[in-house]
Amino acid sequence: MTLAIDPSETSADPSRASADPSRTPVEASPAPPLSDLVARDAREFGVYARTGGWAFGLMVARSVRPGGQGAAETPKVSAKEFAELAGCSPERVLRHYKAWDRAADDGLVPHFEELAPGQEVELPDADVWLTYYVSRSGATSARGTAIAEAAEAAGIRPTKALEVAENPTALRAAIIADPSTARAARAALLERVKEDPELQTELARDVVRTDDLKKAVADESRSADRIGYVRRIAESGQIRTPAGQTLDAPADLRQEAERHLSLIDELDEGEDAGEWASEAYDTLKGLVVQAVEADPELRVQERRTKFYSSLQKATKAFEELTFDDAQDFYEDDMVRRLEELQQAISGCLTALRGTRGTR
Secondary structure (H helix, E strand, O other), rough: EEEEEHHHHHHHHHHHOOOOOOOOOEEEOOOOOOOHHHHHHHHHHHHHHHHHHHHHHHHHHHHHOOOOOOOOOOOOHHHHHHHHHHHHOOOHHHHEEEEHHHHHHHOOOOHHOOOOOOEEEEEEEHHHHHHHHHOHHHHHOHHHHHHHHHHHHOOOHHHHHHHHOOOOHOOOOOOHHHHHHHHHHHHHHHHHHHHHHHHHHHHHHHHHOOOHHHHHHHHHHHHHHHHHHHHHHHHOOEEOOOOOEEEEEEEHHHHHHHHHHHHHOOOOOOOOOOOHHHHHHHHHHHHHHHHHOHHHHHHHHHHHHHHHHHHHHHHHHHHOOOOHHHHOOOHHHHHHHHHHHHHHHHHHHHHHHHHHHHO
């Protein structure tokens, strides 16, 4: 702070003189009026609000000549010298330089050769800057280009997508706080996961490690299976009996399936279809059983199919038993169980032969 002695202070106004006659009153140089400081800040703020990074790009474009200084009449400095004066890295200066160069090639701003230190030019809108500026994270890869292309394909300005990509913390906060943003993020992840096997694995791992998500997935899977059951009947016109037979569905049963499916398909997006799916599934399963029981021939065929299915399972289970090393684990209970099984099989054979004799 600069200090100045003003002898008129004590003579003009004795009441303000120092109580100590040996001291000379001093006063700091008057600070600029507050209004001037505010006006300067407002002007600088307005420039950046209108132009964003273009304001800084212009500073570099009119003052920097990579590799050395320019002509004496328009002195420019190297990116390194400019960075030292600015207190930042030369790489940051060069990123602004390259952004301006790309924009100049597109005719949005003047080329470097047309600019001199201190020169002012009309700048593009702030939203356009990120189309040309590549941050450090995007400078080493095609990330920025890929984001811009995806934004254009979606019909939005690339700058918006690039701004989001450059601030993942803000994106995370928006997803956590806002349901609509979370839904948009979910839809984007589902689209992304189709082409990203690594992301598929990571998401699946996250789900199975989170109890609430694992339960929700199980519930949704069960609901989807039940809706699929109803849809197959409605669209194919066929039913599958409890014993596993595939038959043409009666007309009234198929109509009932179509009615339930229509109700499910008309649910609003995001509305829980679980209860509707359970009701439709239980209703149709009951109707299938009734259809089988109402037809004597079909009822017999169903029981025959069920019997053969059980017999096949029992045969397979018995065939899997091995006795090569039975001496190592022999127990009396094993013999007892096999004897009981033998008696049961003998009973079945007797019953079947007796039935054949009465036919």
